Amino acid sequence: xxxxxxxxxxxxxxxxxxxxxxxxxxxxxxxxxxxxxxxxxxxxxxxxxxxxxxxxxxxxxxxxxxxxxxxxxxxxxxxxxxxxxxxxxxxxxxxxxxxxxxxxxxxxxxxxxxx
Numbered sequence: 437x438x439x440x441x442x443x444x445x446x447x448x449x450x451x452x453x454x455x456x457x458x459x460x461x462x463x464x465x466x467x468x469x470x471x472x473x474x475x476x477x478x479x480x481x482x483x484x485x486x487x488x489x490x491x492x493x494x495x496x497x498x499x500x501x502x503x504x505x506x507x508x509x510x511x512x513x514x515x516x517x518x519x520x521x522x523x524x525x526x527x528x529x530x531x532x533x534x535x536x537x538x539x540x541x542x543x544x545x546x547x548x549x550x551x
Contacts, residue, residue: 437461441508444468444500449493451482461507467499506546515546 437460443450444461451469452462462468469486471479486493506512519542523535 441504445504445508447497447501449486449496450500451479451486453479461503462500463503466496467503468496512546516542 440450440452440460440462444467449468450462451471452459453471453473454460454462455473459468459470462470464470469482471482486496519539523538527534527538
């Protein structure tokens with residue numbers, strides 16, 4: 437996602453090409469627009485929307501930048517890695533479902549704190 441994250445961190449609005457559930461850091465209609473692979477008309481429509489709507493372009497770009505700062509900055513990544521190590525050390529033998537639930541709560545607390 438290198439080029440995509442670079443564009444997002446610069447505050448640019450983006451169109452992400454992928455498959456359902458596979459748009460990487462892009463949350464459809466929140467911080468970018470999706471276009472499904474092999475759907476040229478959807479890609480064209482998304483690009484046209486961004487080109488023609490300055491307010492949409494600006495709001496998506498601002499949200500994209502915030503996503504990168506919150507989720508992909510070195511500090512955020514380091515905090516996530518530290519949490520994972522701490523959780524694994526303090527919850528031996530716990531299943532993946534417990535881990536996923538705990539990590540989701542951790543990420544939500546980071547999102548709330550960033551607001």
